[in-house]
Amino acid sequence: MSFRIYGVSKPTLRRHRLNKNEFAKGGIKVREIVDNLPSTIEDDLVQNILMFESMMFGFTRKDLISLAYQMAEMNGLPHNFNQDKKLAGKDWFTSFLKRHYFISLRQAEPTTVAKTAGLNRTAVNL
Template identity: 45%
Template sequence: MVRNYIRKTDRQRWSSETMERAVAAVVRGVMGCKKASVQFQLPQTTLERYVKKRRTGPNSVIDKTAGKYHCVFTQDQEVELVVYLKDMQKRLFGLTLKELRKLAYQLAVRNGCEHPFNKHTEMAGEDWVHSFMRRHSELSLRKPEATSGARAMGFNRVAVAQFFTLLNKVIIEKKITCERIYNCDETGITVIPKQHSRVIANRGQR
């Protein structure tokens, strides 16, 4: 469904509860379809269709969701996808919107879901990904900081402790004094890309 859809007709503005009361009144013989459509402000042809269904099958329900548009994934599948996105962010490999669209297509194909995704590009549409982000407001697009993955993953208690243990060992073995210790940095060499695509992460998290 398009992300900025503007309704052009008054179709299906009625509620399921109102339709249920009207159908019940017609089935009980209190009034006819024409009178019920006027009194409950319902389209007569729609009311007649539901009355026919109710008379054919007393257990029939009024379902407004049985239309052209439907969700590709179930609620559980979308929750699993959200968990995966958050997990990738924690691992410092946050996905971009394009990568999410490719992943959604692969997920739909693997699970045999009926989908309107583009089979040529093998990606979900932009409308789907915008709707997905809107349904899961805890996700947002964040600009990653300029930190290399190796440096970030290496900065932990075990790695830092091991570094200073080795440093202390070398200083003692080589009898290095403070005047022989220099602070050096890279010059003209970088392992960190300057341009970053925005990735999907928890809202408000750096």
């Protein structure tokens, strides 16, 4: 009756006793989502995103998942991305943003060249 004291359901206890838990094998929690890109490729991807942001180009979700697919293909990496749409998956996208929480993806606003040129350190500090 200790399951009632601790609020653990019988099916949960049974699943753990029979070692049929999908996300924990042998008492060790396993990641639900497998990374499809090595960290070196992801670092290159992050650098590209930051470079685009520094040049005031917006980087959207679709841009990111398309670029991830292209980088996997160019480097000949085995992946389970969508071959028909040539895009990485939603699970990869969310796990990528969790790993690189400092990246913010958004649609760029149109900016005139004059506004971009006027937006410099000396003009802003005035």
